Each structure stands twice: as C-alpha cells, then as structure tokens.
Amino acid sequence: MVRVSNSLVGILNLVTFVLSIPILGAGIWLSRQASTECEHFLEKPVIALGVFLMVVSLAGLVGACCRVSFLLWFYLLVMFLLILLLFCFTIFAFVVTNKGAGEVVSGKGYKEYKLGDYSNWLQKRVSNGKNWNRVKSCLVDGKVCERLADGEITAFNGVYNKSLSAIQSGCCKPANECNFTYVSSTNWTRTASSVSTNPDCAAWDNDPKTLCFNCQSCKAGMLDNIKSDWKRVAIVNIIFLVFLIIVYSIGCSAFRNNREDNSWKRYP
Template identity: 40%
Template sequence: MALANNLTAILNLLALLCSIPITASGIWLASKPDNECVNLLRWPVVVLGVLILLVSACGFIGAYQYKETLLAVYLCCMAILIGLLLVVLIFAFVVTRPDGSYQVPGRGYKEYRLEGFSNWLRENVVDSKKWGKIRACLADTNVCPKLSQQFITADQFFSSSSITPLQACSLLSLSLSSF
C-alpha cells in the first residue's frame, strides 16, 4: 500500500508543478491587451490551472500523509474533471465533425460553406456580434498577407492544394467584410 501512496504522491506533485505554468500562462494572457483570440482563452486557462492545482494538492497531501478523506475527495474531483473533459471532447467532435468543405472544379483546394457545418456552430457564427469577433481574430492572424507572399499569381493560388481551412476562412471573412 505504501508504494501506491508514494506513486500517487509523486504523480500529484508533478501535476501540481505542471499546474503552475498553466495558471501563469492564463494570468499572462489576462494581462495582454485585448485581442479577440486571446480573450476567449484567458479565464478558462486560469480556472483550469487552479482546478488542477487544487485537485493535485489534495491528492498529494492525501497520499503523502495517508489521509483517506482527502484521497476520496481527490478521486471524486479527478473523476469529475475527467468526465468534464470527455464531455468537452465529445461536444467539440460533434460540433466540428461536418466540415462544410466541397470541391470546386478547377481549384486545388476545397471551399467552405456554413450550410455544411453543424446547426450549433452555424447559429453561433451567424450572430453578428460573434462574427465581428471571429473576423477580428482572423484578421489578427495575418494569414492573408502570408498568402500574398506565398502566391505571386492568381493561377498559383487557384491551383494550390496546400491552402488550409483557416486560410480559406480568412479569405472568406475578408471578402464578406468588403460588402
């Protein structure tokens, strides 16, 4: 039993040490000037880091000092965190599974339409407040200036098969903002 507790204590100490940079990066993101891409991540990263810190501290203390109550709390909290992670992963998979892409004749890349994505994603992107934030986030990535450096002529661009969905989305957002 002592080996299991020592192993649990060591693993939780490592998790505790790993939670410090996670929390620090969330605080660092919170101190950055407003950027729509970073704005979505700042507080969830801080909360995740603090939760990992608390749960791993509970597991470390419980395993190191043989406190069964703390170990029980640790196991329940860890089960809840793992369950939440699975829910988030399944949700992300279901929402992003249909990718909205279709092949265009004469083009080496795929184009994307909102009709091909899930209803939840469409409803959240079509909202004008959210679309403005998404467009600002895409504009901050400097994807389009990099494309203009990569492709000299329009024929090179249209025949390329190396255009990523982010680059296609950036082009779409810039073309929609010009209307």
C-alpha cells in the same frame, strides 16, 4: 510506511502541481501583457486551468501522502467528474463534427465551404453576432490572409501555387461563383458578369481588414477548421481518459489504504 498506491498518487500529483505553476504564470502574463482581444479571451481560461490543477493536485498529494481521507475523497470526486465530463465531451465532439466537408473546385488549388453543410449546433455558434465578431477580430489580428497578400502563396487568374487552408479559402478570397476578376491574391474586382445570388459576393471587400471575413464561407471555413481540431482532440481525449481511469483506480486503492490505516490507529 506509505503504500505503493499512495506513493504513486503522490508522485503523479506532485508532477501535476509543478506543471500547474507555469500554466498559471502564463495566464497571469497574458492578463498583463495581452495586446489583442484574442489574447485577453485566453487569459481567464488559462488562469482557471492553472488554479484548478494546483488545487486538485494539492488535495491528491496531501490526501495520499499525509493520509488525509477527506482530501483524497475530494480528489477522487473531482477525478470522477472529470472522467465523466471528458467522456461526454468526446461523444459530443464526434456527433457535432460528423457533417461538413469542403467542395473541390475543378482546376483550382483550394476547396470551397458552405455553412449549411455543417451541424446545426456549430452553425448557431458562428451565426451569433457577438461570437463571430470576436472570432473575426482574432482572424484579423492573426493575419490569416497575410501569406496570400505577401505573395508566399501566389495565384495566377485565381489558380494558387499552393493549396489553401479552409480559413484562407473561405475568408481571404471571393467564392468561385462570384466570377470576380483576379487582380492579386487578395484583390478582386467585380465585372458585368459578376452576378450571383450568393450573398458572399456582396460581402466581399478588398480592404485587408474586411476581405470575406463577413462571408458565410468564412464561417464555414472556420467550422471546417474546428471540425478537424475537435476530431484530433477527441482522439487525444480517449487516450487521456484511459490514463485518468488508471489514476482513478490507483487513487481508490490509496483511499482504501487510508481508511484501513485510520481504522488500525483508532482500534489498536
């Protein structure tokens, strides 16, 4: 008779195996249908995740239900490494996101962001030309400034009727200190007073595919967005870690059951 812990491990891994099928299918679909660099960038991680979940869940399912101790040992090893990896990543996420915040601009509907305010590790990631070209391509393909250009978020003399996201503030308009003359939400002109040491002022271009995508403020806005996302992910990770530890404990119990049953069969 299959013991309770073995049954629980089997059920959990059956659910995981079923979930891995649409994940793997989504990765294969992306590899065939993706039309942008961003979508192609996602296909390999999604496929890898689907294959990983499928292999590990099969090992746990067969190991628990068919009493194959080697497979269950492999499953527990992977689970232990996953718990360790998630724990390290959670600590790392909190460390690298403890710096950086937008600066409120008086009388404006947005904050402004400076690259130097964020952790050195994050700065290095976006300062790498290859990395940033990929991110910039995603921002253009994702049409992050389209809401401003289409008038969904309108402005009068640079005062927006809705607050801007960190990416929109950093990538879709020039910095406030540039003193550009407002024409439309994504169209600004230089004037005689447009004198600033900020390199972002020279990087601004009204071309919808350029705007401030090459600006330091755009990189900072992206980092602020990453910072917020990573903090949310870290909190979810803590909950997931508790769940994994419980599953790991049940798996250890199932492994002991396997050893006891195999010993009983060997020495009747």
